[in-house]
Amino acid sequence: xxxxxxxxxxxxxxxxxxxxxxxxxxxxxxxxxxxxxxxxxxxxxxxxxxxxxxxxxxxxxxxxxxxxxxxxxxxxxxxxxxxxxxxxxxxxxxxxxxxxxxxxxxxxxxxxxxxxxxxxxxxxxxxxxxxxxxxxxxxxxxxxxxxxxxxxxxxxxxxxxxxxxxxxxxxxxxxxxxxxxxxxxxxxxxxxxxxxxxxxxxxxxxxxxxxxxxxxxxxxxxxxxxxxxxxxxxxxxxxxxxxxxxxxxxxxxxxxxxxxxxxxxxxxxxxxxxxxxxxxxxxxxxxxxxxxxxxxxxxxxxxxxxxxxxxxxxxxxxxxxxxxxxxxxxxxxxxxxxxxxxxxxxxxxxxxxxx
Amino acid sequence: xxxxxxxxxxxxxxxxxxxxxxxxxxxxxxxxxxxxxxxxxxxxxxxxxxxxxxxxxxxxxxxxxxxxxxxxxxxxxxxxxxxxxxxxxxxxxxxxxxxxxxxxxxxxxxxxxxxxxxxxxxxxxxxxxxxxxxxxxxxxxxxxxxxxxxxxxxxxxxxxxxxxxxxxxxxxxxxxxxxxxxxxxxxxxxxxxxxxxxxxxxxxxxxxxxxxxxxxxxxxxxxxxxxxxxxxxxxxxxxxxxxxxxxxxxxxxxxxxxxxxxxxxxxxxxxxxxxxxxxxxxxxxxxxxxxxxxxxxxxxxxxxxxxx
Numbered sequence: 001x002x003x004x005x006x007x008x009x010x011x012x013x014x015x016x017x018x019x020x021x022x023x024x025x026x027x028x029x030x031x032x033x034x035x036x037x038x039x040x041x042x043x044x045x046x047x048x049x050x051x052x053x054x055x056x057x058x059x060x061x062x063x064x065x066x067x068x069x070x071x072x073x074x075x076x077x078x079x080x081x082x083x084x085x086x087x088x089x090x091x092x093x094x095x096x097x098x099x100x101x102x103x104x105x106x107x108x109x110x111x112x113x114x115x116x117x118x119x120x121x122x123x124x125x126x127x128x129x130x131x132x133x134x135x136x137x138x139x140x141x142x143x144x145x146x147x148x149x150x151x152x153x154x155x156x157x158x159x160x161x162x163x164x165x166x167x168x169x170x171x172x173x174x175x176x177x178x179x180x181x182x183x184x185x186x187x188x189x190x191x192x193x194x195x196x197x198x199x200x201x202x203x204x205x206x207x208x209x210x211x212x213x214x215x216x217x218x219x220x221x222x223x224x225x226x227x228x229x230x231x232x233x234x235x236x237x238x239x240x241x242x243x244x245x246x247x248x249x250x251x252x253x254x255x256x257x258x259x260x261x262x263x264x265x266x267x268x269x270x271x272x273x274x275x276x277x278x279x280x281x282x283x284x285x286x287x288x289x290x291x292x293x294x295x296x297x298x299x300x301x302x303x304x305x306x307x308x309x310x311x312x313x314x315x316x317x318x319x320x321x322x323x324x325x326x327x328x329x330x331x332x333x334x335x336x337x338x339x340x341x342x343x344x345x346x347x348x349x350x351x352x353x354x355x
Numbered sequence: 356x357x358x359x360x361x362x363x364x365x366x367x368x369x370x371x372x373x374x375x376x377x378x379x380x381x382x383x384x385x386x387x388x389x390x391x392x393x394x395x396x397x398x399x400x401x402x403x404x405x406x407x408x409x410x411x412x413x414x415x416x417x418x419x420x421x422x423x424x425x426x427x428x429x430x431x432x433x434x435x436x437x438x439x440x441x442x443x444x445x446x447x448x449x450x451x452x453x454x455x456x457x458x459x460x461x462x463x464x465x466x467x468x469x470x471x472x473x474x475x476x477x478x479x480x481x482x483x484x485x486x487x488x489x490x491x492x493x494x495x496x497x498x499x500x501x502x503x504x505x506x507x508x509x510x511x512x513x514x515x516x517x518x519x520x521x522x523x524x525x526x527x528x529x530x531x532x533x534x535x536x537x538x539x540x541x542x543x544x545x546x547x548x549x550x551x552x553x554x555x556x557x558x559x560x561x562x563x564x565x566x567x568x569x570x571x572x573x574x575x576x577x578x579x580x581x582x583x584x585x586x587x588x589x590x591x592x593x594x595x596x597x598x599x600x601x602x603x604x605x606x607x608x609x610x611x612x613x614x615x616x617x618x619x620x621x622x623x624x625x626x627x628x629x630x631x632x633x634x635x636x637x638x639x640x641x642x643x644x645x646x647x648x649x650x651x652x653x654x655x656x657x658x659x660x661x662x663x
Contacts (some may be wrong), residue, residue, distance in 0.1 A: 004476060005529075010435040028551040040553075040619075041612035044560030048568045050607070051561070059478040060487075077605070088467040089558050093565075096533050098543075099468070099526035103429055174491050177438050178519065180483035208598020209605065217606040298583030 001158045002094065003064055003109055004058075005102025008171045009180040012161060017107030023115055025229060030081035034224065039078070046086035051093060053205070053281075054100075054242075058197075062181050062189030067204040069113050071154075072121030072147040073209055083118035103252060108161050112154040121150025129182075132135045133232045134225055144207025148199045155194035160184040175178045255322040259315040263328045378603035385586030408534045415535035419633075422640045426647030427532045434524045437658045440513070444655065450527035457535050464534075468526050476522050484511040504573035529590040538562060543633070564608075571607060575600050 008016075031043070032155065051069045057067035075083035078195030088110045096101040101109045128142035163183030166176040181189070213221050218230065229235060274287045274295050380602045409416060415423060430446070437443055484507045487500075488607050491510030498505055533541065539559075546555050579596065 003523050005431065005435065005525035008435075010432055013435065015375035024554065025551060028553040031553060032537050039612055040556060041560055041564065041615040043557045045568060045608035047604075048565045049558055049601075050610075051565060052568065052572070061478055061482045064479060065475065069653050085554060085557055087562050089554065092558060093562060096529060099529060102525055102531050104435055104525070110488045171438065173510060174489075175517075176483070177490065178515045180480065180489055180511070180514045180518070184528045185488065205598055205601060208595065209602040212599050212602030213605065215624045216602065217609070285658065294380060338575060340479070350591045 001064055001068070001109070002054075002101030003105045003154055003158060003162065004099070005104050007102075007162060007165070008074060008105050008108055009165060009178050010104065012165070013104045013107055016111045016161070019114065020107045020110050021082065024110070027081045027084035029226065031047055031079070031085050032092065034079040039223070043078065043086055044083060044089075046078060047093075048090075050074065050087050052091040054090060054094065058193070060189050060193045062185045062315065063162065063193065064190075065183075066155075066193035066198040068198055068205055069117055070202075070205065071113060071118040072125065072143065072150045072182040072202070072208045074181070075118035075122040075208070076125055076143045076146070076210060077220065078120045079120040080282040083122070085113050087114035092179070108158075109140060112157045117154035117156050120145035120153045124149045131235065133229050133235055134221055140207045140211035140214060144203040146204035147202040151199050151202045152194050155190045155198075156187065157185070159190035162186045166354060173286035182308055201222070226255055249324055253325060255319060258322040259318040262314055262318065278336075360628055367527045382477065386423045406537055408459060409537045411458045413459070413535065415453060415457040415531060417639070418637060419640045420540040421547050422636075422644045423532050423536060424541075424544045424548065424643050427528050429530050429648045429651040431525055432529065434521060436655045437521070438517070439661050440516055440520055442525055442654060442658045442661070443517070446524045447527060450524065453531055454527075457531070459534060464527075464530070467530060469522055476519055480515045484508070484515050486511065489514055493534050567611070568604070569606070571604060575603070597616055637657050
């Protein structure tokens with residue numbers, strides 16, 4: 001994800017730098033609050049750790065490089081602001097001594113890897129670890145998922161910065177002056193590498209190290225987790241099922257907002273009705289017979305085109321469709337999960353083997 | 356033990372009739388991680404230990420670190436703004452002249468710069484030369500695709516060359532600074548550019564502890580190899596070991612950090628970062644920084660005069 005000098009226009013670098021200068025200032029001040037002077041060497045080692053992890057990288061045609069960063073692990077251990085400091089330091093050393101990532105591009109690189117990644121990842125981690133103890137298994141997996149999500153959001157930021165260059169900066173004859181790839185190339189290229197290999201290694205590394213520390217070195221985890229009980233047995237019992245409540249609130253919000261879809265102009269790609277097809281564009285003179293035959297094959301829809309057959313009250317039709325659809329999908333999942341559970345209960349010995 | 360006389364005969368005798376050893380498994384070559392760690396340790400040592408060049412008596416070594424930092428930044432921004440390949444090549448030639456004047460071996464310097472470029476920028480930029488990424492005037496046709504001519508386009512080739520030249524000039528400029536300046540001076544000059552105290556402190560310590568950490572990693576890898584007797588291994592097991600080692604490394608780092616902090620306190624660390632006194636800015640420093648900045652403006656101006 002290291003963007004070298006020359007890939008980004010100085011204007012982009014200036015914008016990113018202007019964002020990062022105050023952020024670094026705040027990060028240094030905040031880090032001093034959480035991580036006392038006593039842990040300054042630990043910060044240095046965090047930076048060294050991130051440096052080493054980032055050395056294992058592969059170039060991606062169409063993007064930059066793919067590698068794990070370790071930012072979310074540092075955020076979990078020492079807090080997200082400390083992660084900003086650690087990863088920035090690692091990036092500075094790489095830029096100065098290895099030419100890996102540019103000096104002018106430091107603003108953009110630190111924005112992606114030292115700001116976006118630890119904060120997004122740490123947010124995911126916090127969200128998934130509410131009401132869990134320090135040694136809970138969920139905590140390790142949450143840290144891993146945080147790493148995975150954080151890395152991918154950071155890669156998306158890098159891809160966006162690179163992909164905007166040819167649009168914003170090109171010469172009169174269309175020669176791109178900086179990074180040559182458009183968003184349509186950079187985003188898939190970066191996403192493919194980071195959703196699979198790099199994201200996977202970040203997940204394994206982060207979750208594995210947190211799981212190891214849970215077993216072997218709790219004091220290290222306590223630095224950034226003061227006031228969290230050690231084992232699940234000590235947790236105060238929770239009332240209700242907040243997860244279910246939040247899920248229902250989320251679905252209800254989406255149902256209410258569903259008429260927003262009416263505002264979108266045009267049709268979805270590949271979903272046009274045969275009569276709307278631009279036949280000349282494809283060198284056709286008539287609608288292909290198969291398409292003609294199977295179009296409208298199923299005529300027994302309850303709410304055709306997500307509305308009433310009269311075509312009136314489009315908003316109410318949309319909301320009603322959303323409710324009916326959500327209930328139908330919910331019922332299918334309910335019965336499917338119920339069936340799987342029943343099957344699992346009938347084979348307790350198989351379950352014991354798996355465990 | 357090359358001296359045969361001092362070696363007992365039974366040790367030198369052939370082992371044909373000796374009972375087979377219990378651990379007679381084949382010695383395996385290390386896995387990807389083990390090999391990489393070794394190579395990485397060497398590479399990092401090479402890249403970071405440049406104090407020897409910084410101590411030579413050359414042109415850039417003579418200049419104040421702050422002057423070099425500002426001059427480098429100015430030229431780096433100019434490199435970023437330049438849009439013509441000949442101008443970029445001129446800038447690259449300038450870095451070579453400066454390297455020669457600073458008694459840096461040119462072959463070695465060019466190798467340092469160009470080693471990574473084909474490996475990384477080359478692979479990344481290569482597809483941009485083709486017409487399906489950068490449309491334009493096809494100069495080297497490679498065939499037809501659905502009735503369209505495909506091949507290398509003028510625009511694509513220019514764009515790729517532009518990026519590679521710019522990356523090479525930029526890396527050369529940065530290397531000139533880091534090779535000819537001692538690390539402590541470089542850190543101190545960052546402080547004068549209003550880089551926060553904590554960041555400079557961590558930067559200085561991270562640089563030191565990178566070696567300690569690398570030694571730890573190398574030792575752990577060696578220790579693991581020493582304990583490995585069977586050839587059988589699983590990916591799952593390797594992943595577990597990698598993350599356990601990482602966790603153990605953090606534990607070690609934590610313990611070390613307590614010790615280091617005690618040592619810092621014992622030597623009178625009060626939370627303030629002190630740098631040794633700066634030498635006075637001399638006339639040559641002022642002239643150099645002005646030359647660099649004037650050159651940067653001249654380069655950008657000349658580039659714009661060539662057209663956009």
